[in-house]
Structure formats: structure tokens, C-alpha cells
Amino acid sequence: MDQSTRMPRYFFCSFVALTLAVCSATPSLDLCANPPEGSSIRADIPPFMLFGSDPVARINVSEPLCVFLVSSIRHDLSNFTFASVFSNGTCQSTKASEFAHVNASIFSDAVSYGMYCFDDATESILLDRNNLYNGLGPLSTRLRDTIFLFQRKKGACKNGNVYYQVLIDDPSKIGASSDCPAVILTATGTPQMDGLxxxxxxxxxxxxxxxxxxSLNNLRIDVKTVQNGLRHLENNEILSYVSSNPPADGTQFLRNAIMITPNSTDWTWLMQLEIENADQDGSVTCLLNQHLSEKSSGLIESDPYGPEEFHYTFTFSYDNPQMTFSIExxxxxxIDLTFIRTYHDGTQSKTSNPNGSFVLVDFEDITIVFHRTDPVKCASHGVTIRYTLTDAPPPNPTDAPLPDSCTPPSPGAAIDPDLPFMLFGKDNVSHIVLNEPVCLFVHSNDRVNMSTFTITAVYTNGSCSSVGWGDLQNTEKYCFDDSTTMLMLNRGSIFAGLREGSMEWRSSVFLFLAKAKLTGECEDGNVVKLTYLSEIRASADCPSFVLFLAGYDYFTTICPAWGFDYETTTIPANVEVDLYTVQNGLVPVINPHIDKYTHHRQPPTEIFLRNAVMVTTNSTGKRLPLNHKIFASDETNLQRCTLDNYVRPQNFTTLISSDPYGVEEFDYVVKALTTHDTITVDIEPYSDLCIELxxxxxxxxxxxxxxxxxxxSVVFSNFSQVRIMFSRKSHIGCSLYSPINMRLSAVAGVTTTTSSTSSSAVLSCPEELFTNEVNPEKRSVRY
Structure with a gap:
């Protein structure tokens, strides 16, 4: 089919239009005499694109180019000025408003669009934005509201074959050939009509x-990301397929610019394509969904040029589906990557940060949550996931059924964690694969009736036996037989209907230790179930494991707040004490180390929010005695912990850290004893999207x-009290456990000065209100 007969949902410019565009340009001495500031790039291999906000001031060209503009700025594009620079140093300029337009009818385009071809003698192109994007944050939709696509001026594809958003959100019919690929430009911040x-x-x-x-059974179609002229991708391929075996209907990508190329010189209709802005939650979390009804495969991938995260939900109308995921x-x-499997009874299980390939069966739907831990530092990090939907295999008839004496597991995840590890009773784990013999220690309160909880041990000979809650609870230590290869957990409906913020949610904790290490003084595991004031003894060869459950009658909050008893704890010289979070077997943390103490840095000011901690030292033999105590919290808000600390006569440093396995938030109150006390808070990087501090x-x-x-860093002086309030935001894609870590240093009774010897500049304003503006370069503010 001749290209001139296609429907106008893409650029179509005649030679007359091209000539008029060039002739309409006017000389511009100002832009030549005062070139804009910014980067200079070389246009080696068109096509390439730039965002309107990209700080590119000059494009050096080696062949004639045309620029295609798509922008959600529908009215005033006069801020953008292009200028051709010729070998004699003269310029010829035009404003984007002179060649871009928008259809204003009810069937209008959703964007401004236009095409401009530069003079063949152009050696470089100047681009000025008139400071249009100054002051915008990295998550602003405006940063990608305008796209410039640079194509070769000469060749078979005279009209560019460029597609863009229209006001009525209907699919566009995409056609292309090998020498005239289709390019799709999708500007952010573009409203469209969906019905009324x-x-x-x-x-x-x-x-x-x-x-x-x-139309051609052997046609190969390549889908690629259009390269950004400022930030080149090593691999811009998205997917390739043969026309007789296309990807799943509804395959979707978050991209501002993609190129679709068949391997045929004949013009061919390839597909229909919806070009739109997806729904979002918060500032960057895109809500995506896809329905699968037949065997298919596809790709899920983050945007290499955008800050957006996603919440991608699969629904199914397919009997007995099996989803196989392969993760690069x-x-x-x-990156935080979570797979949430919803079962037919409405319950869910989560697989956090998986790697490689894994298979999911027995589900109603699947949601994949992709989240960057820091939107700025991690902007260049992404994820690629390939999936395949097939029939789940029938049960193997050669598999021997479990004996009647064995209780089958509850739905959940199979895990293979390193020892030691812990689980909460509520954790959605079905199977624990063992690599060595283990012993189990249980700690619980009476807020939940656990009488129906069962653990089944599966042995090397295929037989098994089950142990109930009563036997587990009535012994300090329950050791499984050395021939046990796997444990199966059955929770029944114990935790049905409970929310993660309830006190019942973490009312029981299971600690798994290596059986081989439980000898001599460590025969009892050196496990301390923390009461109001408890003594622990720890050494390098016999660490202590401290278990603490909130929700007791005298502390009715969800805050497991405890720490060292500063009146009775002393660390001798040459001894180091290390504290670690005991890893949860279902969701391990990246760095479990909490803090280190020595004779020179005693731990009396530390307060922790943890249910399970391992305490160890650098000394062997005799175990060092340390005392711990429970700290009360405000009982008026069950999900918010109030922790107090004082600036004591001696200087100190303390850690303020959120609970990696709890949803509790906190107010941390630091009180001064004199008006000359000073504290400095060094804050580890965190996401503004997910945390309010x-x-x-x-x-x-x-x-x-x-x-x-x-x-x-933040510095406080001349204060009576500083309250640090930590809250988590409920954006989709933000974890319920989004962390915060801060190091607080206190100097008692030092007169405020106006200078600092640290590498971070400190502003001194002890008698004035402090500013709300933090200098991102100096990263330190004094109040």
C-alpha cells in the first residue's frame, strides 16, 4: 500500500511543507552571539531523541536532519528555539511555536506536534529552552513533556512515520517497512479522553x-528503545518476534520513544498500539495490568530513561495456569522487586527480590511491584522480566502421597535460608528446605490461639511426622531428627483477617539454629526471651539470641522497644560487642548488622525496635554478661512508638533505626539538659516518595x-527538645517496611559556635528560626 493513503495519526509532510518550514526560518544573531549553556553532542547515527529538559545546547551533525516534536505543552512552545549554524558562522533560527500545532476540534490530538527540516548546509544545531525547566525536581512529569526526535532528512521515509497520542484514547494502526520503521513518541503529562x-x-x-x-508468516519484527542523544544505552533492544508467533495481547512498555522495524522492504501493517499515559499512584508509581487467556509469553521491563516505577498485575481466564518468570x-x-501471589481464597504470599527463573502455580492473580530504593541515586537501575504462561503440570502419579499422620502445608513460599534465621508465625511459608539438622526455639504471647499450628518433618526415606503447637511451646528447644530434609508449616486460619498493624501479627516468633553448634555452654542455644530486665551472656563461639514480643499486658503496643540497661552494663577493654538483626527466612535484609560497642563506646543510649537480635563478641571462652531491658512506649497510638533519650553529661553517639520487619512508625524525642547541648543527626539515604521524616x-x-x-546532616543547638517523627507513606510500590537509619551524636554543654571543622558547612543561627532549605551540595544545616 502506498504510504500516502494511510490515516493521519502520524506526521505527514509533503515536500512543499518541508520547503516552507525551511523558508520560514529567520536569521538570529542573538543565539549565535550568545549560545545557550549546556552539553554538546554528536549526531552520529540517527534516529535519536532528546527530552525538552535535556541540557543539550549544541548538536554537531554530519548529515541533514529533520526534527519531529511531540509535546503536552499545547499552547506556548515559543520557549524552544532551534538554530542552524553554518560553516561561515551565521545562524538561521526558528521557534517551535512556528512549526508545531494542535488540532483544536473535538477529535483533536492530545499533544502539540510538528516537523522541521534543517538546511542541508547545517554543521551544528543550537537548542535553547529559555530556562523552561529550571527548578523542577527529578520526578516532575514536565521533564518529559516534550520530545524531540531527530531523523535523517534524506531517505525512503520522507514523512518520518511518527505516531503520537490523540485525544480519544483509541488504538492506532501501526505500519512500517525495513527502510521506514514506525517511531512512537509518548509525552508525559498528556490528558486523554476515556469515554466521557x-x-x-x-x-x-x-x-x-x-x-x-x-500478513507475512516469516516476518521478523524488532522493537527497540529510541536512543537518547545524551545518554546512550549499551543495548536498546526491547523484544523481537516472528509475525506467526507474536507476544501476548496487551504486551506493554513504559517508554517515551520506541521504534518498530520489520525485516521486509514492503509496507506492512504490524499491530494496533495504544499510546497513552497510564494511571499512577503517587508521583512515579505506574499502575499497569494485563489479562491473559491463552498460552503466551512476554516481557516486563522498566523504563531506562524514566524515573517511573510500576505495580504490574496479571489477571487470568485460563484453567490451571502456570507462570514461569525469568529475571535478569x-x-x-x-531495586526492591516483589511478586505477590493472590490465592483463590483471597489470601496472599510474597516473594521478595527473586533472581533467575522461578515458577508460580495455584493463584488467582499475580502482581509484580518494582520500586527503586532511591529515585535519584538509583535512576539508572532497572529490571527485565520475561514471562511464559503454560498449563500447570498434573500431579506426578509416581509421587508417594503423604502418610495420614502428616499434616499438609498451608499455601505459601518454599524457602532455603541460611542458619540462623527466624520466622513469625504469620509468615506465608509452606516449606523450609534444610541443609543441615536444626533445632527450633519458640516464643509467643497469648494474643493468638496457636493450638492448631503444626510443623511436619519430612525425612530422607519419604516418611514424615508432625508436631503440634503444644509440644513446641512446652519445650525450651525442639530438635528435629538428623534425617529431616524439609519442614512443612500449617497455619490453618490462625491469622485470617488480621492486619499487619495489629498486635497479633507478630505474636509468635520461631528461631531456627544449627543443631551442630548447640553443645557445651551453648547447648540451650543461649536464647533469651526478653522480660522487663534480662541478663544475657555472649561470646564469639556462643552468641546470644534475644527474642522479644510486644503486646504484653504491661506494654500494649506493637513496638518491640528494648535496649541495654545503662546502669548495669559495662564493656571491658579490648572487647567488642556486635549486634545483628536475625534474618527473616522469608525476607532477608541486605545488611543485618546493627551496631558495634567497645569500652570507649558504651551502649547505654541505644533503643532498638527489633523482635530478634543476635549479640556476639570478639572474645572466646567465658561469656560477657550484658543486661537488657524493655522500654515502654506511648499506648495511645498502637502503631506509633514514642522513644525518649537525654543528652547526658558525657558525649555519646546512638543509632536511630526503624524495624526492618515491622510496620511501626516512631517519634524519637531527644531532650537537652542545658541550653548549650548540641546534637548532629546524620541521615542515611532514603526515598522521599515512601518516607516522611x-x-x-x-x-x-x-x-x-x-x-x-x-x-x-542536620545540626541542632539551643533547644530544649527535638522530636524526630518517622512515618511511612502508603504509595503503591513503597514497602510497608520502608527503612530509615540515622546516627545521632550529642555533645553536652558546649557553647554554640559559628564554624565547623567538618567537611560539611554548618550555618549558625541559634537564636533564629532555622531555614527549611537544605543545600544539596553542602548537605548540612544548623538550627
Whole structure:
């Protein structure tokens, strides 16, 4: 089919239009005499694209180019100026508003669009934005509201074959050939009509493929990300497929610019494509969904040029489905990846940060949550997931059924954790694969009736036996037979209907220790079930495991707050004490180490929110005695912990840390003993999207002052009290356990000065209200 007969949902410019565009340009001495500031790039291999916000001021060209513009700025594009620079140093410029337009009818385009071809003699192109994007944050939808696509001016594809969003959100029919690929541009912040309502206007540039055409059975189609001229991808391939075996209907990508190329020189209709802004929750979390009804495969991938995260839900109308996922290697310090499997009874299980390939069966739907731990530091980190839907295999008839004496497991995840590890009674674990003999220690309160809880041991000979809650609870230590290869957990309906914020949610904890290490003085596991004041003894060869459950009658909150008893704890010289979070076998943390203490740094000011901690020392033989105590918290808010500390006569440093396995939030109150006390809080990187961190400083002589979500270091002086309030935000994609860690250093009775010897500059304003602006370069503010 001749290209001139296609429907106009893409650019179509005649040679006359091209000529008029060039002739309409006017000389511009100002832009030549005062070139804009920014980067200079070389246009070696078109096509390439730039965002309107990209700090590129000059493009050096080696062949004639045309620029295609798509923008959700529908009115004033005069801020953008292009100028051709010729070999003699002269310029010829035009504003984007002179060649871009928008259809204003009821069937209008959702964006401004236009095409401009530069003079063949152009040696470089200047681009000025008139400071349009100054002051915008890294998550602003405006940063990608304008896209410039640079194509070769000469060749078979005179009109560019560029597609963009239209006001009525209907699929576009995509056609292309090998010498005229289709390019799809999706600007963010673009509203569209869905029926009678408006949608879009988000940070989620979405392309959804459907109705794949197969006019040529052996046609190969390549889908690629259009390279950004400023940030080149090592691999811009998204997927390739043969027309006779296309990906699943509804395959979708978060991209501002993609290119679709068949391997045929004949013009061919390839597919239908929805070009839109997906719904979002919060500022960057895109809500994506796909329905699968037949065997298929596809790809889920994050956007290499965008900050957006996603919440991707699969639903099914398919009998006995099995989903196989293959995940490429990713950075777990930057990426949180969670697979949530919803069962037919409405219960759920989670698989956190998986790697490689794994299979899910027995589900109603599956949701994949992709989250960057830091939207700025981790902006270049992404994830690629391939999936395949097939029939789940029938049960193997050669598998021997479990004996009647064995209780089958509850639905959940199979885990293979390293020892030692712990689980809460509520954790959705079905099987624990053992690599060595283990012993189990149980700690629980009476808030939940655990009488129906059962653990089944499976032995090497295929037989098994079950042990009930009564036997587990009535012994200090329950050791499984050495021939046990696997444990199966059955929770029944004990935790049905309970929320993660309830006191019942963590009312029982199971600690698994290696049986081989429980000898001599360590025969009892050196497990301490913390009461109000408890003594523990620890050494390098016999660490102590401290278990503490909140929700007792005298502390009716969900806050497992405890620490050292400063009146009776002393660490001798040459001894080091290390504290570790005991890893949860279902969701291990990246770094379990909490803190280190020595004779020179005693731990009396530490208060922890932890249910299970391992205490060890660098000395062998005799175990060092240490005393711990429980700290009360405000009982008016069950999910918010109030922790107090004082600036004592001696200087100290303490850690303020959220619970990696709890949903509790906290107020940490630091009280001064004199007006000359000073504290410095060094804050580890965290996500503003997921965490709210507020500091409130009070002094009887001045109004209270507050600071929200500071980063780096914050210094307080001339205060009577500083309240640090930590809260988690409920954006989809933010974990219920989003962490915060801070190191607080206190200096008692030191007169405030106006200078600092640290590498971070400190502003001194002890008698004035502090500023709410934190200098991101110096990263330190004094109040």
C-alpha cells in the first residue's frame, strides 16, 4: 500500500511543507552571539531523541536532519528555539511555536506536534529552552513533556512515520517497512479522553500492543528503545518476534520513544498500539495490568530513561495456569522487586527480590511491584522480566502421597535460608528446605490461639511426622531428627483477617539454629526471651539470641522497644560487642548488622525496635554478661512508638533505626539538659516518595520550628527538645517496611559556635528560626 493513503495519526509532510518550514526560518544573531549553556553532542547515527529538559545546547551533525516534536505543552512552545549554524558562522533560527500545532476540534490530538527540516548546509544545531525547566525536581512529569526526535532528512521515509497520542484514547494502526520503521513518541503529562472522562496526565508513558497482524508468516519484527542523544544505552533492544508467533495481547512498555522495524522492504501493517499515559499512584508509581487467556509469553521491563516505577498485575481466564518468570540480574541495593501471589481464597504470599527463573502455580492473580530504593541515586537501575504462561503440570502419579499422620502445608513460599534465621508465625511459608539438622526455639504471647499450628518433618526415606503447637511451646528447644530434609508449616486460619498493624501479627516468633553448634555452654542455644530486665551472656563461639514480643499486658503496643540497661552494663577493654538483626527466612535484609560497642563506646543510649537480635563478641571462652531491658512506649497510638533519650553529661553517639520487619512508625524525642547541648543527626539515604521524616525543635523562648524530609546532616543547638517523627507513606510500590537509619551524636554543654571543622558547612543561627532549605551540595544545616 502506498504510504500516502494511510490515516493521519502520524506526521505527514509533503515536500512543499518541508520547503516552507525551511523558508520560514529567520536569521538570529542573538543565539549565535550568545549560545545557550549546556552539553554538546554528536549526531552520529540517527534516529535519536532528546527530552525538552535535556541540557543539550549544541548538536554537531554530519548529515541533514529533520526534527519531529511531540509535546503536552499545547499552547506556548515559543520557549524552544532551534538554530542552524553554518560553516561561515551565521545562524538561521526558528521557534517551535512556528512549526508545531494542535488540532483544536473535538477529535483533536492530545499533544502539540510538528516537523522541521534543517538546511542541508547545517554543521551544528543550537537548542535553547529559555530556562523552561529550571527548578523542577527529578520526578516532575514536565521533564518529559516534550520530545524531540531527530531523523535523517534524506531517505525512503520522507514523512518520518511518527505516531503520537490523540485525544480519544483509541488504538492506532501501526505500519512500517525495513527502510521506514514506525517511531512512537509518548509525552508525559498528556490528558486523554476515556469515554466521557479524562485520564492520563501522568508520569507513565505507556505503549500497549494488541491485534498483531501476520500478513507475512516469516516476518521478523524488532522493537527497540529510541536512543537518547545524551545518554546512550549499551543495548536498546526491547523484544523481537516472528509475525506467526507474536507476544501476548496487551504486551506493554513504559517508554517515551520506541521504534518498530520489520525485516521486509514492503509496507506492512504490524499491530494496533495504544499510546497513552497510564494511571499512577503517587508521583512515579505506574499502575499497569494485563489479562491473559491463552498460552503466551512476554516481557516486563522498566523504563531506562524514566524515573517511573510500576505495580504490574496479571489477571487470568485460563484453567490451571502456570507462570514461569525469568529475571535478569539487577542491583538489590537499588531495586526492591516483589511478586505477590493472590490465592483463590483471597489470601496472599510474597516473594521478595527473586533472581533467575522461578515458577508460580495455584493463584488467582499475580502482581509484580518494582520500586527503586532511591529515585535519584538509583535512576539508572532497572529490571527485565520475561514471562511464559503454560498449563500447570498434573500431579506426578509416581509421587508417594503423604502418610495420614502428616499434616499438609498451608499455601505459601518454599524457602532455603541460611542458619540462623527466624520466622513469625504469620509468615506465608509452606516449606523450609534444610541443609543441615536444626533445632527450633519458640516464643509467643497469648494474643493468638496457636493450638492448631503444626510443623511436619519430612525425612530422607519419604516418611514424615508432625508436631503440634503444644509440644513446641512446652519445650525450651525442639530438635528435629538428623534425617529431616524439609519442614512443612500449617497455619490453618490462625491469622485470617488480621492486619499487619495489629498486635497479633507478630505474636509468635520461631528461631531456627544449627543443631551442630548447640553443645557445651551453648547447648540451650543461649536464647533469651526478653522480660522487663534480662541478663544475657555472649561470646564469639556462643552468641546470644534475644527474642522479644510486644503486646504484653504491661506494654500494649506493637513496638518491640528494648535496649541495654545503662546502669548495669559495662564493656571491658579490648572487647567488642556486635549486634545483628536475625534474618527473616522469608525476607532477608541486605545488611543485618546493627551496631558495634567497645569500652570507649558504651551502649547505654541505644533503643532498638527489633523482635530478634543476635549479640556476639570478639572474645572466646567465658561469656560477657550484658543486661537488657524493655522500654515502654506511648499506648495511645498502637502503631506509633514514642522513644525518649537525654543528652547526658558525657558525649555519646546512638543509632536511630526503624524495624526492618515491622510496620511501626516512631517519634524519637531527644531532650537537652542545658541550653548549650548540641546534637548532629546524620541521615542515611532514603526515598522521599515512601518516607516522611519531620524534625521539630522547641525552645521555651521561641516558637517551635520544623523541617520536613531533610537529607545528609542536620545540626541542632539551643533547644530544649527535638522530636524526630518517622512515618511511612502508603504509595503503591513503597514497602510497608520502608527503612530509615540515622546516627545521632550529642555533645553536652558546649557553647554554640559559628564554624565547623567538618567537611560539611554548618550555618549558625541559634537564636533564629532555622531555614527549611537544605543545600544539596553542602548537605548540612544548623538550627
Amino acid at each position: 472522562s479524562m485520564k492520563g496526565n501522568t508520569n507513565c508513558p505507556l505503549n500497549v500492543m494488541s491485534r498483531f497482524y501476520s 540480574e539487577y542491583d538489590r541495593e537499588c 519531620i524534625f521539630v525543635s522547641t525552645n521555651p523562648k521561641r516558637p517551635a520550628s520544623s523541617l520536613t524530609n531533610p537529607h545528609g
